[in-house]
Amino acid sequence: xxxxxxxxxxxxxxxxxxxxxxxxxxxxxxxxxxxxxxxxxxxxxxxxxxxxxxxxxxxxxxxxxxxxxxxxxxxxxxxxxxxxxxxxxxxxxxxxxxxxxxxxxxxxxxxxxxxxxxxxxxxxxxxxxxxxxxxxxxxxxxxxxxxxxxxxxxxxxxxxxxxxxxxxxxxxxxxxxxxxxxxxxxxxxxxxxxxxxxxxxxxxxxxxxxxxxxxxxxxxxxxxxxxxxxxxxxxxxxxxxxxxxxxxxxxxxxxxxxxxxxxxxxxxxxxxxxxxxxxxxxxxxxxxxxxxxxxxxxxxxxxxxxxxxxxxxxxxxxxxxxxxxxxxxxxxxxxxxxxxxxxxxxxxxxxxxxxxxxxxxxxxxxxxxxxxxxxxxxxxxxxxxxxxxxxxxxxxxxxxxxxxxxxxxxxxxxxxxxxxxxxxxxxxxxxxxxxxxxxxxxxxxxxxxxxxxxxxxxxxxxxxxxxxxxxxxxxxxxxxxxxxxxxxxxxxxxxxxxxxxxxxxxxxxxxxxxxxxxxxxxxxxxxxxxxxxxxxxxxxxxxxxxxxxxxxxxxxxxxxxxxxxxxxxxxxxxxxxxxxxxxxxxxxxxxxxxxxxxxxxxxxxxxxxxxxxxxxxxxxxxxxxxxxxxxxxxxxxxxxxxxxxxxxxxxxxxxxxxxxxxxxxxxxxxxxxxxxxxxxxxxxxxxxxxxxxxxxxxxxxxxxxxxxxxxxxxxxxxxxxxxxxxxxxxxxxxxxxxxxxxxxxxxxxxxxxxxxxxxxxxxxxxxxxxxxxxxxxxxxxxxxxxxxxxxxxxxxxxxxxxxxxxxxxxxxxxxxxxxxxxxxxxxxxxxxxxxxxxxxxxxxxxxxxxxxxxxxxxxxxxxxxxxxxxxxxxxxxxxxxxxxxxxxxxxxxxxxxxxxxxxxxxxxxxxxxxxxxxxxxxxxxxxxxxxxxxxxxxxxxxx
Numbered sequence: 001x002x003x004x005x006x007x008x009x010x011x012x013x014x015x016x017x018x019x020x021x022x023x024x025x026x027x028x029x030x031x032x033x034x035x036x037x038x039x040x041x042x043x044x045x046x047x048x049x050x051x052x053x054x055x056x057x058x059x060x061x062x063x064x065x066x067x068x069x070x071x072x073x074x075x076x077x078x079x080x081x082x083x084x085x086x087x088x089x090x091x092x093x094x095x096x097x098x099x100x101x102x103x104x105x106x107x108x109x110x111x112x113x114x115x116x117x118x119x120x121x122x123x124x125x126x127x128x129x130x131x132x133x134x135x136x137x138x139x140x141x142x143x144x145x146x147x148x149x150x151x152x153x154x155x156x157x158x159x160x161x162x163x164x165x166x167x168x169x170x171x172x173x174x175x176x177x178x179x180x181x182x183x184x185x186x187x188x189x190x191x192x193x194x195x196x197x198x199x200x201x202x203x204x205x206x207x208x209x210x211x212x213x214x215x216x217x218x219x220x221x222x223x224x225x226x227x228x229x230x231x232x233x234x235x236x237x238x239x240x241x242x243x244x245x246x247x248x249x250x251x252x253x254x255x256x257x258x259x260x261x262x263x264x265x266x267x268x269x270x271x272x273x274x275x276x277x278x279x280x281x282x283x284x285x286x287x288x289x290x291x292x293x294x295x296x297x298x299x300x301x302x303x304x305x306x307x308x309x310x311x312x313x314x315x316x317x318x319x320x321x322x323x324x325x326x327x328x329x330x331x332x333x334x335x336x337x338x339x340x341x342x343x344x345x346x347x348x349x350x351x352x353x354x355x356x357x358x359x360x361x362x363x364x365x366x367x368x369x370x371x372x373x374x375x376x377x378x379x380x381x382x383x384x385x386x387x388x389x390x391x392x393x394x395x396x397x398x399x400x401x402x403x404x405x406x407x408x409x410x411x412x413x414x415x416x417x418x419x420x421x422x423x424x425x426x427x428x429x430x431x432x433x434x435x436x437x438x439x440x441x442x443x444x445x446x447x448x449x450x451x452x453x454x455x456x457x458x459x460x461x462x463x464x465x466x467x468x469x470x471x472x473x474x475x476x477x478x479x480x481x482x483x484x485x486x487x488x489x490x491x492x493x494x495x496x497x498x499x500x501x502x503x504x505x506x507x508x509x510x511x512x513x514x515x516x517x518x519x520x521x522x523x524x525x526x527x528x529x530x531x532x533x534x535x536x537x538x539x540x541x542x543x544x545x546x547x548x549x550x551x552x553x554x555x556x557x558x559x560x561x562x563x564x565x566x567x568x569x570x571x572x573x574x575x576x577x578x579x580x581x582x583x584x585x586x587x588x589x590x591x592x593x594x595x596x597x598x599x600x601x602x603x604x605x606x607x608x609x610x611x612x613x614x615x616x617x618x619x620x621x622x623x624x625x626x627x628x629x630x631x632x633x634x635x636x637x638x639x640x641x642x643x644x645x646x647x648x649x650x651x652x653x654x655x656x657x658x659x660x661x662x663x664x665x666x667x668x669x670x671x672x673x674x675x676x677x678x679x680x681x682x683x684x685x686x687x688x689x690x691x692x693x694x695x696x697x698x699x700x701x702x703x704x705x706x707x708x709x710x711x712x713x714x715x716x717x718x719x720x721x722x723x724x725x726x727x728x729x730x731x732x733x734x735x736x737x738x739x740x741x742x743x744x745x746x747x748x749x750x751x752x753x754x755x756x757x758x759x760x761x762x763x764x765x766x767x768x769x770x771x772x773x774x775x776x777x778x779x780x781x782x783x784x785x786x787x788x789x790x791x792x793x794x795x796x797x798x799x800x801x802x803x804x805x806x807x808x809x810x811x812x813x814x815x816x817x818x819x820x821x822x823x824x825x826x827x828x829x830x831x832x833x834x835x836x837x838x839x840x841x842x843x844x845x846x847x848x849x850x851x852x853x854x855x856x857x858x859x860x861x862x863x864x865x866x867x868x869x870x871x872x873x874x875x876x877x878x879x880x881x882x883x884x885x886x887x888x889x890x891x892x893x894x895x896x897x898x899x900x901x902x903x904x905x906x907x908x909x910x911x912x913x914x915x916x917x918x919x920x921x922x923x924x925x926x927x928x929x930x931x932x933x934x935x936x937x938x939x940x941x942x943x
Contacts, residue, residue, distance in 0.1 A: 017250055018060045020243035021053065024234055028061045028209075031232060032072070035207045036176050043199045043208040043227050045184075047217060048236035050431075051296025054211045055182060057236070062178065072207070076180040079187035085503030087469060088181050088191045089135045089164070091418070096171075099136065100418065109138055119170045127681065128167055131160040134501045137466050155684040157504070161194055162683065162720040165202055172204035184212035185219070190503045192220060197721040199227040222759075238293025247295060248287040251302045252279040252311075280326050283310070303411070304346055344433045347412075348441075356438075358403050359412065362427070363438040364450040366473060368416075372424030373457045374400055380453040401425070420470070421461050451480040468497040472510065479517065488517030492529045504536040511536065527556045527565050534572055541763075547576050564605065567596035571609050578616055581803030581844050586616055607636035607645070615652055619804075621848030621887075623660035630656055647676040647685055651692065658696055667696055683720045687713045691729060694736075703740035710736065724765065727756040731769045734776065743780040750776055764805065767796035771809050778816055786816045804849065807840035811853045818860045827866045834860060851887035854880040 018025075024046070031042040046054045065072050077092030097115055099108050109129075116132065117125045130140045171177060181187075181195065199208055214235075217223055224233035239247065283305070291297035305311050312325045348356065361377040362369045375397060404427060407413045411430055419426035429435040439447075455477035464470040471494035478487035491514030498507035511533035518526060534549035554569035574589030590613050597605035614629030634649035650673035657666035670692050677685035694709035710733045717725040734750035737743070750773045757766035774790030777783070790813045797806035814833035817826050834857040841850035858877035867873040 017247075018053075018056060019247045019250070020239045021057050021060075021236075024057055024236065025061055025064075027232055027234055028058075032065065032178075032207055034230075035205045036072070039205045041199075041202045041204060041206045041208065041230060043210065043231040045210040045212060045216075045223065045231070045233045046236060047212050047214055047233065049213060049294070051294045052236045052238065053295045054236055056295070058180065058209055058211055062180075072176050072178050074178045074180060076182065078182040079184060079191065085188045085190040085468065085498050085501065085506035086135055086194065088184070088187050089194070090137070092179065092181075093132060093136045094418065097136070105138065109133075109140065112136070112138060113140075116167065119167060119174065121170070128163055131163040132167060134160065135164070137463070155682070158720045158722045159681070159683060161197055164194070165198060165721070168198070168202060168206060169204045172206045176205040176207070178207040178209060180209045180211070182211045184210050185215035188503075189219075189505055196226050199231055201718065201721060239295065240293070241288065244288040244291060244293050244298065245284055248284045248291075248298055248302070249279050251299060252283065252287075283326055300347070341433070341437075344431070344437050348434065348437060355403060355407060358400070359407065359434075360438050360442050360446070361450055362413075363429070363435045364442070364447060365454050367432065367435060368426060368428050370419065370421055370424035370426050371397075371400055371404065372421060373454055374404075376457045377450055377453050380449055420467075421463055448481055451477045455481065455483075465493075466497065468494040468501070468503070468506065468510065471497065475514070475517075484517045485519065485521060488514045488519070489522065489525065490514070491517065492525065495529065495532065499532055499536060504539050508533065508536045508540060508542075523556055523560065527553055527560075527562070530556070531565070531568060531572070538572075538576065541761075543576055543580065547573065550576070563596045564600040564602050567593045567600060567602065567605050567609070569593075570596060571605070571612065574616075575612060578612070578619065581805070581807075581840075581846075583616060583620055583845050587613070590616060603636070603640065607633050607640065610636065611649055611652060614656070618652070618656045618659065620845055621659070623656055626656040627653070627660065643676055643680055644682055644685070647673045647680075647682065647689075650676070651685070651689060654692060658692070658699065663696060663699065667693070670696065683716055684722060684725065687717045687720075687722070687725050687729070690716070691732065694732065698736060698739065703736055706736045707733065707740075723756060723760055724762055727753045727760065727762065727765050727769065730756065731765070731772055734769075734772050738772075738776040738779050743776045746776040747773065747780070763796050763799060767793045767805065767809065770796070771812055774812060774816060778819065783816065783819060787813070790816055803840050803844050804846055807837045807844070807846070807849060807853070810834070810837040810840070811849075811856055814860065815856055818864055827864060830860060830864075847887045847890075851884040854884040854887075858884070 028044055031044050034040055034042050046058060048054050062072075062074055075092050075096045077088040077090065077095075079088045097108075097112050099111065103111075112132065113125065113129055116129050120128055126141065130142060133140045168177065168179075179198075184192070184195075187195075195208075195210070202208070224231070238244075287298055287301040287305075291301055302311075310327055312327065314325050348359075351359070358374065361374055364377075365373050378396060378400065404413060404415070404425070408415055408427075412434065413427045414430050416426040416428065442450075455474060458464050458470065458474045458477065461470070464474060471490050475487040475490035475494065478484075478490060491510045495507045495510035495514060498504075498510055511529055515526065515529055515533065518529075530549045530553035534546045534553065537543075537546035537549060550569050550572040554566060554573070557563075557565035557569055570589045570593035574586045574593060577583075577589060578586035590609055594606060594609045594613065597609055610629055611633035614626050614633055617623075617626035617629060630649065630653040634646065634653060637645040637649050650669050654666045654669035654673060657663075657669055670689055674686065674689035674693070676682075677689055690709050690713035694706045694713065697703070697706035697709060710729055714726060714729040714733070717729055730749055730753035734746045734753060737746035737749060750769055753769040754766060754773060757763075757769050770789045770793040774786045774793065777786035777789060790809060794806065794809045794813055797809050810833045814830045814837065817830040817833060834853060837853045838850065838857065841847075841853060858880040861867050861870075861873045861877040861880075
């Protein structure tokens, strides 16, 4: 979990001075100077193995700033072994707002509201505290913005990170900030994603100081590149030999000061030296040899030497004789460790029975534990006395607290400044390896007994219900005692909390494990969990897994005759088929969903499904039918008064109007949608509305206006940190650039989009960027690169099972292959690509894209010199053109709409090339031809 007190500045100072870290201190000082003088954000990550001195270095640096003239304000957060999705930010924000242990929730809410209003100048403070409250476990009232995003976890997550960024920037305007994140290697991926966003985009005087083990770089191998020049990665190396010796002498100094003759050395034969000052060189050498440059191991060695009697305190005589005796002979016979594991075992062996038992119980609870749980564990299996007196409870508590204080003094534990549970002190193990060793020593029976008691204690804590982390911890204890069903229910509850906080990746983990443990019982709970699990899987791009979840949900709803849930399942399945290009299958499921919602009288479900059916007709190119359904959905949503849904319907209606050639109406509809989205601060909706307005400008060949709109959309997408939409807009900008006759600039922009999609793992976006790159390379005559780019796009489209995208990419690959003039083998390949494209569009029922492929295929058959004397090919071309014209006529597509990009070459280089009517740069299908998928927005259907 996240905890402030492993945070820098809270731990007691080390006994030895900081040695051998001058260069690292200088690097930190330079970063802080850029923050304070340049008023800009800087980040520094300190990486090194356990005990190398990362936290000590950071603490020493910040202490120097406190003692100097710096006005830096420091706030800390930390991640533990059981990390919640945003755990590293929880303690950080609680500390920032001064929320104390056991503070009344109403008082805490009032404090957060007052401070946020002061920081933000009362600008939309309701929205700010709503989203900040999700990090710190406080619920605030909703607002038009928060209501607008309740059904869209992806958008809510992006807005929340934008709100956190805005709050930190406003806070830094009142004075420089230092945000410290310790144990970053243990943080959840969602926390790391949010931190990456802050490192890249945070503005103002903020120093972000991260402390982590090398595991972080294993998980995120590009961590050092995040934020580029404003981020420094410092890997701490072991101390040099001379530095290790200096530290060893400093650690031994309290026992044997160098300024007086307080030390007597006894050699292996028992001979005793004359009193002398300072640590014997033999002892220093032994400590350095064991530690190998690791400061924490040096400290361990000194402690072990004291515990094993190598260093012995003696009573000075009346003349003030020596106070310490060093038995060098015991260095060879004492139980001195050779490894870290040996050191752990020696330390644990030094414990008395009561202390060891207390630590074993604490280790069962976890890396973080509470005195209240230890109190309950101590009474496990006990009978109540005849009269339960307060004095007995006080005695037991005093004994536990005294033991815990002693263990803290001896370096086994550390007490946190704030506890998650009122009435209990919170502690952490200083060394994870000691906790792990304690767990291994316990019998299975003892562990089971302890896990049962801890589960019962957690069950009684109110704070557990609102914390995904504590619910997961409760599930772990229940599972350890064999209570799989209750463990599963706790994990499903944890999934709900994580999803409510828009931590989709973490929610998916909890749902998967919880459903597995739950088995076939609790069917109603399982249905709800499958619905939410499918949603988060779909957001993660795990389409097959999402489909399986919704199908199981449908089966359970059918068995219970729950039509509302069945309608929601069919709706979700229909959307998945629609997004993958299986339009006929999508239509079957969406029609069934509408029938079930009508039977259940679910007005919201009906409106959403009608909108989805309208989008399906739009994707098929059936614009008049699409307009009928989309207008019906808009009217229903206007009657319900949900402004976000109204803006969504307006957006989808605008797309259909645009594709049916009604540009004036489409423009007005998009602008109305944009106005609503601006009013309710629907930033992602703003991005898509600006994008769609840019598409209209493209249709009207106003490339300058299109670029202006796309660039504004790009700025908003970057503001909210939506890297997927950033990549999409970059791809659209690239398409506009090559349409306007600037393929060189287009290639540079599209390469940025390609790199970003690759980094995000967005295979569909990556494929679209590469397909656009293929077009740009082709227009500048680089046919080898064009064919390579489009071939890789085809492979990606096939892997993500997007049939419409694949059909369009195959058509483009056919055009590029035909244009290359590489001989008869490639002519045959080009024909095969066109034929596969035709087959896909006939299978999916996408008539518009089928007509475009017919046109491109016919052009190839009439211009390639391989078919000059082939009358059968010419007749085939005539037939294809006739079929294409019939489709365009039925869909009311004009010739001008089809000639919106530069002429693409066909045939071998050097031959005269006729003008080409190429694919339009629009969103007319599930895989709009050019630029990629501006597409309809999506809204969740209430289940």
